[in-house]
Amino acid sequence: MTTPPYPSYPDDLERPGLVRTGRSTFLRPIRPEDADRLVAFVGSLSRATLAYRSLGPVVRARDDVIRRGAHVDYLNELALVALAGDEIAGLVRYVRDPEDPEHAEVTFTIRDDHQSEGFGRLLLEHIAAAARARGIRVLEADVLADNTRMINVFLGSGYRIETGPPGQIIHFEIAIDPQALAVARAERREHTAVRRSLRPLLEPRSVAVIGANRDPLTIGHEIVANLLRGGFDGSVFPVNPRADEIAGVRAYAGVRDLPEAPDLALVAVRAGAVPGVVRECAEAGVKAVVVVSSGFGETGTDGRAAELDLARFARASGMRLVGPNCMGVVNTTPAARLAATFSPALPAPGRVAMSSQSGPLGLAVLDFAKRLRLGFSGFVSVGHAVDVSTNDLLQWWEEDPATSVILLHVETFGNPRRFARIARRIAPRKPIVAVHPGHADSAVSSLFAQSGVIRTRSLQELFDVALLLAHQPPPPGDRVAVITNAGGPAALTVGACAASGLRVPALGEHTRQRLASALSPHADVANPIDLTPTATAAQYRQALDAVLADDDIDAAVVLFMPPLADKPDEVASAILDAAAARPDKPVVASFLGGAGVADLLHRGDLVVPTYTFPEAAAASLGHAAAYQAWRSTPAGVVPDLAGVDTERARSLIAAGAPGPLPAAVTAELLASYGIALRETGPGAGPDAFLSVGADPVFGPVVSFGLTGDYADLMADVAHRVTPLSDRDAREMVRSLRAAPLLDGRAGGPGVDLAALEETVLRISAMVEDHPEIEALELRPVRLLPPGDGVAVAHATIRLADNTTGGSPA
Secondary structure, eight states: OOOOOOOSSOGGGOEEEEOTTSOEEEEEEOOGGGHHHHHHHHHTOOHHHHHHHHTSSOOOOOHHHHHHTTOOOSSSEEEEEEEETTEEEEEEEEEEOSSOTTEEEEEEEEOGGGTTTTHHHHHHHHHHHHHHHTTOOEEEEEEETTOHHHHHHHHTSSSEEEEOOSSSEEEEEEESSGGGHHHHHHHHHHHHHHHHHHHHHHSOSEEEEETOOSSTTSHHHHHHHHHHHTTOOSEEEEEOTTOSEETTEEOBSSGGGSSSOOSEEEEOSOGGGHHHHHHHHHHHTOOEEEEOOOOSGGGOHHHHHHHHHHHHHHHHTTOEEEOSSOOEEEEOSTTTOEEEEOOSOOOOEEEEEEEESOHHHHHHHHHHHHHHTOOEEEEEEOTTOSSSOHHHHHHHHHTOTTOSEEEEEOSOOSOHHHHHHHHHHHTTTSOEEEEOSOSSOHHHHHHHHHHTOEEESSHHHHHHHHHHHHHSOOOSSSBEEEEESOHHHHHHHHHHHHHTTOBOOOOOHHHHHHHHHHSOTTSBOSSSEEOOTTOOHHHHHHHHHHHHTOTTOOEEEEEEOGGGSSOHHHHHHHHHHHHHHOTTSOEEEEETTOTTGGGGGEETTEEOOBOSSHHHHHHHHHHHHHHHHHHHSOOOOOOOOTTOOHHHHHHHHHHSOSEEOOHHHHHHHHHTTTOOBOOOSOOSSOOEEEEEEEETTTEEEEEEEETTHHHHTTOOEEEEESSOOHHHHHHHHHOSTTTHHHHSTTSSOOOOHHHHHHHHHHHHHHHHHOTTEEEEEEEEEEEOSTTSOEEEOOEEEEEOOOTTSSOOO
């Protein structure tokens, strides 16, 4: 697709308008000088309007974040404002999808005193016309189900509309070009098809257990017992040719003997018998199969080939397949109550869903979650994931109203780019927390960072974070108050907060006076707030009330040493009361030395997460605060770069041979993407390098670092997976530990970060456009003062050898 060039400010979009009430308004594109006007506009919105805009709990962005919304490129991102006098009455914004440039996400915000006047419909008409002129064919929007005004704007617009399934959030696809309606429907059909295909797996009406056994110590018996014990209200069919009854339920000799075709079949037979059983299931009309049996890919090449054949057969037969080598499926929602697993520990209902790629690990996971009192909406052990994958399950839980947090144990990726696309869509609304077994796998870390996925270092940390996000809101910022009755643990907590990217700031004068008047004269009202070992439950409540009421505090960590104080149940009750009074700020606790005390911090749906040691509480808050900061930052776009000659680049690559390109060709190829090789004197900071390597799983990975000891000894290198958005480039160059040398925090004027980010984006665009580029390195890159750009002194480019066939991508 080609898009026409546009000037920096399209004055052709300025025009008068009339809303439904007859009120006159003026519409125009937003300008950088509208930054203050935009801050005032957002500041005037009610909490209800902000909730409709953010699709959930109200989070007021910082002024500097809001101001950035006045800067758009008028092509990949465009915002139109409707003015009432000199103020903004309404605003509409689209952001082009970097993965599909014919799609864009559109959002509307109307000031409260102008709602119901027709601003939404007027803005939709104008943004649709502007989007069509820029090559966009489909506008997508997510709307809360009770936002009837916006829903009526879309349904009454006259455009062809596709809507997602009913739920708390309705997804709209508005085909503003009628010729693209088929495309919009095809994309939505794919998503719908995935969900429909998983329904027999996660919400079956009947289940067969093939390999069921009368011995209670066997896997087949425990699956049947769990299905019955878990409250499944459909039919359960044990299949065993040598049994008449299993767990009190009639057994059948084979799948062909069942009275009806079950939706779901669990297979727990020896590996050699699995293909025949799956074939019988297909012939009987079974819609989904879970292969619990082991003896496949983990045994070597032949086993891997066997499981892939199994998956191909299942899909060709119209079945979805989970496994092999998995432990089953759990769904605690009222629509299912499915415990199709042999795990002795079954989770209680809750708001967390989890996908695990390790079957044996799932046993420990469910047992640990039960001890934590962490409830699950669903749990799927995907095993070797030859068919049903994490990507599929993400799309199921995306629209599951019972799920608010998604946990992933990921060992391998089937389609990393598809994962990124799905995760980016879900993460702003539902946190995704993942653990991956690698430590030095920069590509995985980059993929998670770009997708908004919270990566944890261990399963313990995974569940620590889940415990917080399932029961408390993410903190609006990084400022933490620490309340304690013992000084030592408080000092540990302060250090852990700093290590987790959090601050423990000094309290304001008003809060200190409030604390001093309420607490013991021996209490320390600084931050940490030391209530002394004689602290009472009432003093804990007063201290927590004070810090949560402080606008300069975003979260609280409460430490309690039971041996130093009596009546931990009263202290727990006081903490719950204070947390309930301020549901917009998270409260976490650590009851050191008090085994079982965590149960006291549960009161119905109100839960204050408690951790054995305060370091875990701080780390969990740190992850949650970083996630909230990511979610609050405007989404990035892959910009349309000026000065790019893709045809020239294509001809140079076509004329080149596999291996390193000659220096002259390398220089010309870089110039076709607006990067000039030039020598210059020393830069304003240390020299840097930019490189691209082809990862066999993730494709091109861009790396950035400072030359010398920074990269060689400190391993201070940032990585991102292409394609990079402007946000990716900005975060990448600022993520180095040595970043203060670049932005002026270490003294001096700093370097031209804007030019550096643009160079990163040009490199990303080059390797995305030309997958024949196997490796690229710019070294050294002279970092010059602000406004002077960067100087690339030397470069190498190597082309891949694709003569063996296949795509270079």
